[in-house]
Amino acid sequence: MSFYIYQNKQWPNFTWDSDSVNSRLVEVRHEQGRLLGRMENLGFNLKEEATLQTLTQDVVKTSEIEGEVLNENQVRSSIVRRLDMNIAGLVPSDRNVDGVVKMTLDATQNYSAELNKARLFDWHTALFPNLNRGVYKIVVGDWRNNTKDDPMQVVSVSIGKEIIHFQAPDAKELETEMNALLVWINKENRLDLVLKAGIAHLWFVTLHPFDDGNGRIARAITDMFLARADKNKNRFYSMSAQIRAERNEYYTILEKTQKGDLDITEWLLWFLNCFQKAVLNTNQTLNKIIFKSKFWEKASVLRLNERQKLMINKLLDGFDGKLNSSKWAKITKCSQDTAIRDIQNLVDKQILQKEAAGGRSTSYFLNENFVNR
Numbered sequence: 164m165s166f167y168i169y170q171n172k173q174w175p176n177f178t179w180d181s182d183s184v185n186s187r188l189v190e191v192r193h194e195q196g197r198l199l200g201r202m203e204n205l206g207f208n209l210k211e212e213a214t215l216q217t218l219t220q221d222v223v224k225t226s227e228i229e230g231e232v233l234n235e236n237q238v239r240s241s242i243v244r245r246l247d248m249n250i251a252g253l254v255p256s257d258r259n260v261d262g263v264v265k266m267t268l269d270a271t272q273n274y275s276a277e278l279n280k281a282r283l284f285d286w287h288t289a290l291f292p293n294l295n296r297g298v299y300k301i302v303v304g305d306w307r308n309n310t311k312d313d314p315m316q317v318v319s320v321s322i323g324k325e326i327i328h329f330q331a332p333d334a335k336e337l338e339t340e341m342n343a344l345l346v347w348i349n350k351e352n353r354l355d356l357v358l359k360a361g362i363a364h365l366w367f368v369t370l371h372p373f374d375d376g377n378g379r380i381a382r383a384i385t386d387m388f389l390a391r392a393d394k395n396k397n398r399f400y401s402m403s404a405q406i407r408a409e410r411n412e413y414y415t416i417l418e419k420t421q422k423g424d425l426d427i428t429e430w431l432l433w434f435l436n437c438f439q440k441a442v443l444n445t446n447q448t449l450n451k452i453i454f455k456s457k458f459w460e461k462a463s464v465l466r467l468n469e470r471q472k473l474m475i476n477k478l479l480d481g482f483d484g485k486l487n488s489s490k491w492a493k494i495t496k497c498s499q500d501t502a503i504r505d506i507q508n509l510v511d512k513q514i515l516q517k518e519a520a521g522g523r524s525t526s527y528f529l530n531e532n533f534v535n536r
Contacts (some may be wrong), residue, residue, distance in 0.1 A: 168421050169332050169369055175343065177362060179428040187432055188355060191439045195357075195392075198442050201449065202399050210397055211248060212452050217398040217445070218242050218271070222263050225382045225403035228410055233260050242268070262289035263379065270383040271398055274390035278348050280341065283372075286383060290376045301374035306337040315371050328418050331371035340370050348384075360388035361434035362427070369421055382406065389438075399449070405441035413437075455479045457534045465512060470495040471505055475514065478529045485518070485526035 168174065202210060222238045237256040241264040244253065256264075266286040276282070288304040302308060307315060315331040332340060344366055354362075367381040382403050389402060406413050412433070420430040458479060467475070474491060484490075491502035506527060509515040513536065515527045 166422065167330060167369075168423060168425065169340075171425055173425055175347075175366060175425075177425050177427050179426060179431050184358070184428060184431050184435070187435045188358065191357065191435050191442070192355075194439055194442045198399060198445055198449075199393060199395070201446075202397070205453075209452055209456055212456075213399050213449060214397045215239065215242060215246075215248065215250075216448060216452070217401050218264075218267060220401040220404045221271075221386065221398065222260075222267050222403075224401060224407040225267070225379050226263060228382075228403065228407050228413075229378055233263065238264060246272075258292040259290075262292050265289045266380070266383050267386065270387040271390045272396050274387050274396070278384065278387065279345060283380065286380055287373055287376055290379060303374075306341065306372050307334050307374045309334050315374075317371075328414075329371075329421050331369070337370065337372050341372055344370065356388050356392035357435070357438065358431065360385045360392070361431050361438075363388060364434070365417070365420060365427060365430055368417065400441045400445040402438060402441050405437050405444065408440075409437060451479070451481075454531075454534065461534055461536075462514070465514075468505070470497060470501075471509060474505075475509075475529070486528065487526045 202213065205213070219235060219239045219242060222242070223233050223235055226233050234257075236254050237260045240253040241256040241261050242248075243250045244256075245264060245268055266289050269282070269286065284304040291301065291303045314333055316327050317329040317331075319326050319328060344363075347366075348359075348363055364381045364385045367384055368377055371377050373380065385402055386398075390396065390398070416430055416433045420427055455476075458475075462475075470491075473495060474486070477494070478486065488499060488502040488506055491497075491506060492499050495502065495505075497505075506515060510517060510527070513530055514533050516530045518526045518528060
């Protein structure tokens with residue numbers, strides 16, 4: 164019996180239990196259709212804000228899965244600039260941030276374009292603009308080769324013991340293997356595009372064609388297929404954010420599948436479940452966006468200063484911890500007295516409410532009933 168899936172003589176002729184997978188697919192596609200229908204009824208500004216939030220999460224979370232933390236404000240600003248959105252308050256972004264954004268946007272905005280070797284090399288080069296990764300130099304914009312350690316292994320260390328989770332195909336086989344994958348990706352067939360996304364993801368990470376960045380590129384390929392399935396450049400759900408939330412399960416099912424036979428039923432069912440959760444979680448995000456829009460529509464007749472607008476937006480986007488006058492003063496760079504006046508003014512306008520505990524520990528929260536007054 165072959166130890167790794169690609170060593171099977173029938174590779175890459177994947178099989179799966181059609182009844183169980185198709186049954187799950189119907190449920191997932193139904194939820195996806197409901198979400199897309201809901202989004203179609205929104206105005207341009209709300210669609211744009213939802214897309215911006217989703218793409219930002221996609222870029223941030225796909226990097227977090229690999230242990231790399233990106234500045235969310237930089238990511239958002241980089242996306243806004245590349246999509247030429249009319250949004251103020253942008254900050255400069257690092258080259259590594261711009262690189263992940265470039266790849267993500269190319270995958271989702273140009274979803275119908277052919278995926279070829281040159282495009283993959285361009286994505287890889289964008290991920291590593293400084294050519295170096297850690298303490299060693301990696302091959303950038305080309306398949307991994309035999310100049311470094313080969314075979315490529317995914318290894319962890321537990322109590323002084325090295326554990327090999329996966330060993331990729333030898334570098335000399337990559338040209339042939341990747342050609343076969345790219346032909347399959349670009350070939351028109353009757354396979355549902357959501358299933359094709361799951362298979363392409365597994366196939367790509369199994370080949371592990373690059374020295375580094377394979378996971379992020381696999382998820383970009385997934386996003387490309389999901390955009391094709393939606394027939395829409397606007398992104399309303401983040402598969403990477405959901406995978407990040409289930410990172411341990413993600414690595415476990417990948418390892419199990421890569422050490423199994425060519426029956427990938429378990430992987431596809433996990434992928435579909437993950438996809439459905441991503442879609443359902445978007446409904447919560449969408450509710451927040453709609454509430455924010457209604458809030459500002461209601462508040463448009465009120466006279467608010469820039470400090471108040473800034474802090475209200477922070478509360479609407481999800482303020483970290485409790486809001487008090489000290490935090491207000493620090494964030495808006497004003498005096499304590501000015502902060503207290505700003506807050507009291509919003510309490511008088513019934514935008515903010517005071518929490519029950521008073522005195523020096525007084526904190527405030529957004530009055531959600533303001534929208535319905």
